[in-house]
Every structure is written in C-alpha cells, then in structure tokens.
Amino acid sequence: AAKNQGRDRYQYFTAQMQQQSRQRLRLANDLHAALSKGQLMVYYQPIVEFGGGTLVKAEALLRWRHPDLGMVSPAEFIPIAEDTGSIVDIGDWVFAVAARQAKQWRERYQPRFQVSVNKSPVQFRKQAIEGNGWLALLQELGLPGDAVVVEITEGALLEATSASREQLLVFRDAGIQVALDDFGTGYSSLAYLKKFDIDYIKIDQSFVRSMVAESSDMALCEAIVVMAHKLGIKVVAEGIETAEQYQLLQRIGCDYGQGYLISKPVPAEQFELLFANGIALPVVAG
Numbered sequence: 001a002a003k004n005q006g007r008d009r010y011q012y013f014t015a016q017m018q019q020q021s022r023q024r025l026r027l028a029n030d031l032h033a034a035l036s037k038g039q040l041m042v043y044y045q046p047i048v049e050f051g052g053g054t055l056v057k058a059e060a061l062l063r064w065r066h067p068d069l070g071m072v073s074p075a076e077f078i079p080i081a082e083d084t085g086s087i088v089d090i091g092d093w094v095f096a097v098a099a100r101q102a103k104q105w106r107e108r109y110q111p112r113f114q115v116s117v118n119k120s121p122v123q124f125r126k127q128a129i130e131g132n133g134w135l136a137l138l139q140e141l142g143l144p145g146d147a148v149v150v151e152i153t154e155g156a157l158l159e160a161t162s163a164s165r166e167q168l169l170v171f172r173d174a175g176i177q178v179a180l181d182d183f184g185t186g187y188s189s190l191a192y193l194k195k196f197d198i199d200y201i202k203i204d205q206s207f208v209r210s211m212v213a214e215s216s217d218m219a220l221c222e223a224i225v226v227m228a229h230k231l232g233i234k235v236v237a238e239g240i241e242t243a244e245q246y247q248l249l250q251r252i253g254c255d256y257g258q259g260y261l262i263s264k265p266v267p268a269e270q271f272e273l274l275f276a277n278g279i280a281l282p283v284v285a286g
C-alpha cells in the first residue's frame with residue numbers, strides 16, 4: 001500500500017508540473033503577441049512625500065489583460081518574458097509610455113513629477129549589447145533625465161557585467177536617478193550603494209509588513225534610514241497598507257511612501273484624479 005501511495009503522489013506531482021509547464025508555454029506564446037494586440041497596459045502607483053503628502057512620483061507597473069485568462073500578474077509573466085527575451089521590447093514599450101505620461105503630467109500638474117520604471121538584470125544584459133533607445137527618447141521628448149527613476153534590484157548590481165555597469169553610469173550621466181528595489185531581501189553589499197551612487201533605497205514590503213509587530217524589523221528599518229541619509233540616499237517604503245505602518249515610517253524619518261493605503265496601482269486616467277483631488281493620508285502626531 002505504501003508503495004502505491006508513493007507512486008500516486010509521484011504521479012500527482014508530475015501531473016501538476018506538467019500543467020504548470022503547459023501554462024508557462026502558453027503564456028510564453030501569447031506574450032509574444034500581447035504587445036502588438038494591445039493587451040499590455042501601464043498602471044501607475046503613487047509615491048508620496050511623508051509630511052506634506054505631495055504627489056511627486058509614481059511607479060509604472062506593467063499589466064497584462066489576457067483575452068481568456070483575464071489579468072495575469074507580472075510576478076507570473078515577467079520571468080517568462082525574461083526567459084524568452086521579449087522583456088526587452090516590452091520594457092522599452094513600458095519606458096516609452098511612462099516617459100510620455102511623465103511629460104504630460106509635469107506640464108499639467110506637477111513640474112517635479114518623476115516616473116519610476118523597473119529594469120530587470122536581463123534587460124541590462126541584452127540592451128548593453130543592442131544599444132539603448134531610452135536616452136534618445138528622452139531627448140526626443142525634451143524630457144530631462146531627472147524626470148525618470150530606474151528601479152533595479154540588488155541582483156542587477158551583483159551580477160552586473162561590465163557592460164551593464166557602464167550602462168548604469170551612462171544613465172547617471174544623463175541625470176536619470178537610480179533606485180534600489182526590494183532592499184533588504186538580496187545580498188548586495190553596502191559598498192554598492194556608494195559605488196553606483198544610488199539615489200533611492202526602496203525598503204522591501206516584507207519589512208514594512210512586519211515592523212509593527214517585530215521590534216527587530218522596526219530597528220532594521222530605522223537603521224536603513226539612518227545609514228541611507230548619511231550616504232545622501234532617500235528612502236522609499238513599499239507596501240504600506242495600514243495607518244500604523246505609515247505613522248511609524250514617518251516617525252523614523254522615511255522620505256517617501258508607497259502602498260495600498262495610499263492607492264493601488266491604477267490606470268493613467270484614474271491617476272490623474274489624484275493630482276486634481278489630492279490624497280487623504282493619516283495624520284501623524286508630532
């Protein structure tokens with residue numbers, strides 16, 4: 001009986017794995033045409049200044065409305081796009097859409113407005129070879145480099161080939177700012193913060209989530225803020241969902257906040273309303 005049980009379990013796992021790889025294959029195929037079929041969208045999530053609550057930044061986040069499967073999460077399809085290489089075209093498209101949007105919003109609502117765009121290690125690797133149209137586009141739009149922040153992960157710094165390091169430096173020369181995403185989850189050494197002249201650290205949402213209950217995570221966040229400020233780096237807290245988290249983060253001197261408490265990522269038309277109507281934020285007692 002034990003033998004049969006083991007065998008059943010084995011079959012169960014292979015069936016599941018088979019279904020997963022079928023799904024992956026399907027997504028990889030469909031993703032190929034998703035861009036030309038207009039199924040991809042860029043959503044924007046506000047990033048506010050603690051204190052005044054002024055809306056000065058947004059992160060551009062990719063969305064895929066699949067005709068049969070509905071909304072597919074970027075956590076699911078970005079790794080596939082990276083494997084197949086389509087992340088390069090898709091990433092260029094996100095950048096172009098976001099840069100045009102930033103130009104419009106700077107003119108209409110907030111001259112300081114900056115848009116953050118994610119760039120994965122794969123994009124750096126491939127684009128280092130193929131050249132990079134991002135700077136050309138900024139020039140064409142007449143948009144200064146500091147209208148854009150590029151979000152990279154610690155992995156991107158660690159594995160950075162000399163070509164992608166060079167690309168980061170070219171970005172920096174053009175005035176583009178650099179944010180280190182998901183900070184605290186990777187293995188990058190603090191030396192990288194200085195070496196690459198990072199402008200922003202984004203504290204990973206896992207720390208923000210646990211800081212209210214875990215005093216050690218709270219201490220960690222505080223230490224990150226102190227260290228960052230000593231190095232002239234601004235701190236963004238990701239994944240703020242409660243007023244309590246917001247208040248704690250403001251109290252420890254965090255510079256910017258992002259999370260569902262403030263707003264979920266929304267389409268451009270909806271984001272525009274936030275400029276016009278403002279955002280209600282928790283009051284922090286002095």
Ligand code: C2E
Nearest residue numbers: 061062074075094118119120239240241258259260261265
């Ligand atoms: P990320 O860059 O760390 O983006 C933040 C993620 O946290 C987003 O997930 C956002 O919707 C989510 N988030 C924001 N506030 C909250 C909150 O209060 N609670 C919770 N639970 N989640 C929150 P999303 O949009 O699903 O994107 C997942 C990841 O996919 C991103 O993580 C990023 O690594 C990648 N990604 C998204 N768009 C792009 C893109 O255009 N290019 C590249 N290369 N990667 C992208």
Ligand code: MG
Nearest residue numbers: 059118151181
């Ligand atoms: Mg990001």
Ligand code: MG
Nearest residue numbers: 181182202238
């Ligand atoms: Mg992040």
Ligand code: MG
Nearest residue numbers: 118153181182
């Ligand atoms: Mg991430």
